[in-house]
Amino acid sequence: MNLKLVFLLFIISCTCTFAQDGGKFKVVLDAGHGGKDFGALYHGYVEKNITLNVALKVGKLLEQDNAIQVLYTRKTDVFVALSERPDMANRADANLFISIHCNGEPKKAAFGTETFIMGPTKNASNLEVAKKENSVIKLEKDKEKYEGFDPNKPEALLSAVPDATLNNSIDLASKIQDGFTSTLKRKNRGVKYAPFWILNKASMPGVVIELGFVSYEQEGAFLNSEDGQDDMAKAIAKAIQSYKKEYYTGGGTEYKEPAANSGTATVRIVAETKPAEKPETKPEAKPAVAAAKGVTFKVQISASGKSLETVPENFKGLTNISKDASAAVIKYYYGATDSYDEAKQLLVTAKEKGYTSAFVVAFKDGKKITVQEALGKK
Template identity: 30%
Template sequence: MKQANKSILLVLILLSVSLLINAKVKPFTVVIDPGHGGKDPGATRAGVCESNINLDIALLVGSMLEKHHDIKVVYTRKTDKTLEPVERMETANKANGDIFVSIHVNSAYNEAKKRDVTTTHGVEVYIQTVENTDRKTRTLKQKSSITSIGENGIEVSKRYDENNSPTFNAIYEIKQAQIFNLSNNLATYIGNEMGEKERKIRGVKQQSLYVTWQTIVPSVLVEVGYITNPEERAFMTSKDGQRNLATGIYNGILKYKNDFDLSKESMKSITAVQNMQAYDTETVEEDSNSIVSKESTNKDEIVFMWQIMTSSTPLKDNDYRFKKLKCSFYKENNIYKYTYGSSTDYKEVQKLQADIKKLFSDAFIIAMKNGKRIDINEARKQQ
């Protein structure tokens, strides 16, 4: 374990997944994506094209954000031009942004009656589905890099073969889980703020959308209203209506940014894992009351780890409550206690606090020795 930790320390100083920033170096960057455009007008009713509404609202949101000296806005398009989905994603992922907001207009059609549903109205905000978390993790691995600092002090960005590095796998798994939760926060803020503008909010929803799982930052898709509803269509094409909708999105982004500013750790590199090894999901039962990781080769060694939850029954490795992290467990008094991350160095485990607490607010550090949990204070004294 010590040799592995030493190698990781030399290679990994910080994780750079494009969304991860140092706020002192760059401004808070918002990537705005007006849906459709050019040869793809999107939904069209009564001579009104979705692509034009999307662009008008996107430019309004951007113009309000650009008044802030610490905010940078990047657009996937600023004119009525055709973009392939991959072009939008390339713009978003190269922008080194902090969030991605795609703006669209909804429609409702009754297939059985072959006609529009003209009464459906309101705002919907979409994020990636829970089922797409594996896709998202693969996207992070494929499109992102890990920045390391060599012995000469020069930073080098490099992609690693995830099959050869369980530690880097753990980094990406944690970051994917963070992105999912941050996306949900952003969607909730935008929905709530648009609701403050007297729009009906149909909720935050999950859907398998290319623009949400192909990005490497917290991402949402906002459906600002229904073009098939005559009243809502008139509202979305009016200057007052567009200003109203844009202001709701703008306020939601500012609410999210406020959280960002209050807790820089939410988007910082996971330097805490630079000297940690991923905790293997495979376990071995030593007796009826103790299950420990196969990773522990020295039973007399004290190992620190995060306890994230308990259960009266065993949980599957892919249980949704693990939020896509690869966890292990030990059994105590017939209770299954699930853990994540392990190191013989308490300080290294402690460095994960900001990231772990965002996923599991009640998590805490425990100490294990000889397959048994021991008093944490006594364990620290023995270090």
């Protein structure tokens, strides 16, 4: 057979294989601790075992969806360097990085679930959680790769999370907490900022989930049980699937970890700003794209742990600002309209004002839905 023809057939074969693997939504599940790193250990409940069991259960649920590719930082009881965890997600060009942990504290009184996103905090308990999870560095031989980072001083970690990534992380964290608390009735300790090394190094939306306190005997027993792990895994998987439905449009490719491998900007916290001199651009009247009855479109412009008055001088001169303070991280929205076309014009205005990572969101009867759902409901 002609050599050129053979080469052409080979290229076609590779292209077909690549196309078949396309469109994967890649999720990296990071079971905290492992091997010589036991994590929290109270009443005989071992964090590294609980996190691994839950991660494997989440993965099994997600793998039922052929459009999702699940990667694990570990699938057995092995020690994984802290640096390797986000590195794997970055190499895979993953869509989400989910790190699963359990809490523990010496007084054995605290209980409840909390989900962290990357960001600065002055809250002592949040910093303590970050110190605990960053401290695995002390068990590693090669510390040079951490460039002098001291796990006992996480507040010194300068974050590199773009606005869009932060907003997506907040929404994912909120979905996870809602599943834990609304469905499973676990105590809600909220969505919180903390300086985690692994989240700072991950280049995609990511969260650190604290399933609960193994130091609180009743909660530890729940997390150590088969039923408890099943329930928590289902809530996490459901939140990830909801996030995928809302944010993912496809286009990724399947990732295969190389055989040789074992398994800076600053977070923008909304601050007061002077009114912009440029007058607010008014949306032009255009034929409206039909939306469902009761649907409202808004433009999410920022998210912050700080509560601001919704006055123009706090939002670069924009008027008609609203906020959702139902979680620890407050979301700020610009405008409100039942026309998707007008919402897109509002988005243009927001970006002109400097909110470059703003995006359109939709609500039906006060509950957030996807824009696709808003336009598809007749």
